[in-house]
Amino acid sequence: MNDIRGRFRVGVIGGSRAGREALLAAERIGRLVAEREGIIVCGGLGGVMEAACRGAREAGGLAIGILPGNDPADANAFVDVPLATGLGYTRNSLVALNADVLIAVDGEYGTLSEIAFGIIYGKTVIGLGTWAVKGVVPVGTPEEAVELAFKR
């Protein structure tokens, strides 16, 4: 268990509502990250976050969920380490802070705030079908995203 500390952390950010394609991509990313012994960090709720956690779970990996509310039990069923912050959307900053690299999948304004914080904190931000923001590295597939993430 004590090898959790040293593992590479990939933040997966994206909307709590998302289309089928984005969900499949997020789940694939979760699985690929877990296969490389990485940990998923996310906002802990539904949609893209849940899909990434589910993917990690399927591959025997681990997911951390940094939640807006006061109750760790709010996390989706595939979060292994739920963290309640009680900060509301303000917690988006903490998601970015706790990832070594970020992959944005689809997403709306919450995701945009996390992209911005990621760049502020000096993290590489990789984008798959998300906001076209200067500084985000666009990729075409989950495989490319994860490949690039682990190069950092």
Place this chain on the structure above:
Amino acid sequence: MNDIRGRFRVGVIGGSRAGREALLAAERIGRLVAEREGIIVCGGLGGVMEAACRGAREAGGLAIGILPGNDPADANAFVDVPLATGLGYTRNSLVALNADVLIAVDGEYGTLSEIAFGIIYGKTVIGLGTWAVKGVVPVGTPEEAVELAFKR
């Protein structure tokens, strides 16, 4: 003094470093907001924030600065009500929360995060030479920006 409570609050967001044109625009916005009895809300530091506060001060107005650090004294010289948060960049969310409407002038990633939070919190976000983000209402001059802000 007791009429402070009811006044309209205009958040001015933008970089702590900015070019001459952006600084002049921010100062003009501060002045125009103050002339209409509005209050400036900003991040309390330099650059666009300081210029907006200076403009408000010149017109006899009032500026609130929501600071990243622990010390209210960190605020620029034209902030009337400095608020220390100790939250670092995470305080960007609070700037958006405390404005009735936001005007973004120039700006980098901190500004982008504030634009995103503004839209999340349902505020109108007006943009002057800033990020071209869906949902931001672009304007061409400080006058247009303030005119539009007070229509909300």
Place this chain on the structure above:
Amino acid sequence: MNDIRGRFRVGVIGGSRAGREALLAAERIGRLVAEREGIIVCGGLGGVMEAACRGAREAGGLAIGILPGNDPADANAFVDVPLATGLGYTRNSLVALNADVLIAVDGEYGTLSEIAFGIIYGKTVIGLGTWAVKGVVPVGTPEEAVELAFKR
């Protein structure tokens, strides 16, 4: 208006529910602080907070309310500068951060957390009928509390 920045800030902390004696004391403190040109800083809600703000208002003073919720309109009617944090009880730390000195009146566990943060941040904490915590300077009357506060 521009003289707001330099004024001494007295944090008044205490429960949102309180007995008649505590409310009268808080109102008296608000009035005395305002008479000395000080500003009240508080949590912005009811009970002791509201009483202190009402006292300040009666004496033509100014009160800042640092709120747990997302809406500045949640503040009691006597707050001049409401600040929404969206942080819930976690905002208690910010109340302590923004006062030059703290006066605790009555109060329960929220007040206890603010006393603790006050001491952590190196502020003098004066107590009137509140928690008997090492480091809190106990006084017997509002007059003594305010007298002592302005000595700091």
Place this chain on the structure above:
Amino acid sequence: MNDIRGRFRVGVIGGSRAGREALLAAERIGRLVAEREGIIVCGGLGGVMEAACRGAREAGGLAIGILPGNDPADANAFVDVPLATGLGYTRNSLVALNADVLIAVDGEYGTLSEIAFGIIYGKTVIGLGTWAVKGVVPVGTPEEAVELAFKR
């Protein structure tokens, strides 16, 4: 790995500097919690926090550290899941939020704030040689503390 989610979380709070007796007690608590499959939640730094994490590690357990700074690497060597908050002392609230029950060992004002937040959030707070605050359940030994914690 996926059984992490359901495990009981014991918050161990106490000073980053502590005497030998307090450190031994915290280490013993960490060990006992781990033996019962519980997870340690703490502030992630030195002193009592580190001792509790070390105890958990020795017994093959798991520790979560909720840090004041921006860098997960700030955590002591025995934290398995470091979480950076960038909130400074304000993060004390989050330590209380993420524990099912709290055990305070020794400690100064940071600990006092966590005791207060624990009670605000409705958690049982058990005290071993710590602040004598109404609402804290005093115990005499690490064994008693952990026994009582798991009864909640």
